[in-house]
Amino acid sequence: MQISPIPTLSDDINDIRTRTANIVAEKIIPNEREIYSKSENSASVRKEIREQVKKEKLWAPHLPEEYGGMGIGFMAHAYMNEILAWSPLSNRLFGVIAPNSGNQKVLLKYGSKEQKKKWLEPLISGEMESAFSMTEPDNAGSDPRSIQTTAKKEGDEWVINGHKVMTSNGIKADFAIVMCRTEEEGEDGEVNSRMTQIIVPTDTPGFNVIRSVPIWGHTGGDHVEIKYENVRVPVENQLGARGTGHAAAQDRLGAGRVFHCMNSIGQMWRAFDLMLQRTITREVHGGKLETKQMIQGFIADSYIDIQTARLMTIHCAEVMDSENDPRVDISAIKIYVPEAMHRVVDRAIQVYGWKGVSADLPLFGMYQGARTLRLADGPDEVHRILIAKQVLKKYHQGLSWDFGI
Secondary structure (H helix, E strand, O other), X not given: OOOOOOOOOOHHHHHHHHHHHHHHHHHHHHHHHHHHHOOHHHHHHHHHHHHHHHHOOOOOOOOOHHHXXXXXXXXXXXXXXXXXXXXXXXXXXXXXXXXXXXXXXXXXXXXXXXXXXXXXXXXXXXXOOEEEEOOOOOOOOOOHHHOOOEEEEXXXXXXXXXXXXXXXXXXXXXXXXXXXXXXXXXXXOOHHHOEEEEEEEOOOXXXXXXXXXXXXXXXXXXXXXXXXXXXXXXXXXXXXOOOOXXXXXXXXXXXXXXXXXXXXXXXXXHHHHHHHHHHOOXXXXXXXXXXXXXXXXXXXXXXXXXXXXXXXXXXXXXXXXXXXXXXXXXXXXXXXHHHHHHXXXXXXXXXXXXXXHOOOOOHHHXXXXXXXXXXXXXXXXXXXXXXXXXXXXXXXXXXXXXXXX
């Protein structure tokens, strides 16, 4: 991993990137096999890395200092993410792993003082695990406002009924943040204000885990299908004001999409690095792979994919950081970056042949992740529609689109 200071960044952000890269390159990547093995030594390696991360004050970049995090802000975290993504193990070893990190951010913004004490602090300390429960099997994930899981108020309790799927971290979670419909059609308020997020302890009667959903054929994972059957929780488990569930989800997903894209760029970077190592060492048909024009085309096309994806994502992050309207840019990177990652990783797999699809390299996981991202956080088709609508709106106003801002 070759990480040089970026002239346009502050010394602080460059220092964070450099120190992060040192740990990822020197401690995590060389020990990936050992950590994955779950051997007796695996736990001690993880502990040693976490201690070094905390010593370097790189722990939990998404959290404020008062909660034990770095308090570095959105842009610094985004730049840090592309380094962490060189290894799929980094985020957890740096104290930032979904869905806990997203739930922590939601609790920070929408949680009451009591909720932060009861749920947020144990979640940060590692005493608790959490899940995020929004997607439903029978309703379009492309329209979160179509959610049919209901929460009805009875006295001092919410009574929840519904069917969820792909609830992340559902096996280990001590509590779930559940997106519920609390207002019915025809009641006051527009459609975006009919949802509320509610904290549900997973040991509550009626919280019924149906199965672990096999992902890419792998069974025993932690994305689960759940039926909420007359689940009763206190009204004080409501997160934020009634009807703010959709807004809370968008708060979570907007920044999350940028972080996902920066993660994708870091993975592309490593895939590119692996591909280049192979091309300069592999002998085939009378010469090194690097001498073959088709492989040279792979190198050039992958460079272009990574650089365009990276600059688009950084621009989007800058728009968000300046508090301008980022909706078109968020949708654009949500579409482009996973597709670019798919192409970059695919070329690296092709260069490695059988080894590219084996567990000897991380490429197969990257490939599956790139395809999954085209569905996660809203399918590409919905984001294409959003881009077109926003651009057309400008032209109907007699304006044109300004690509400079």
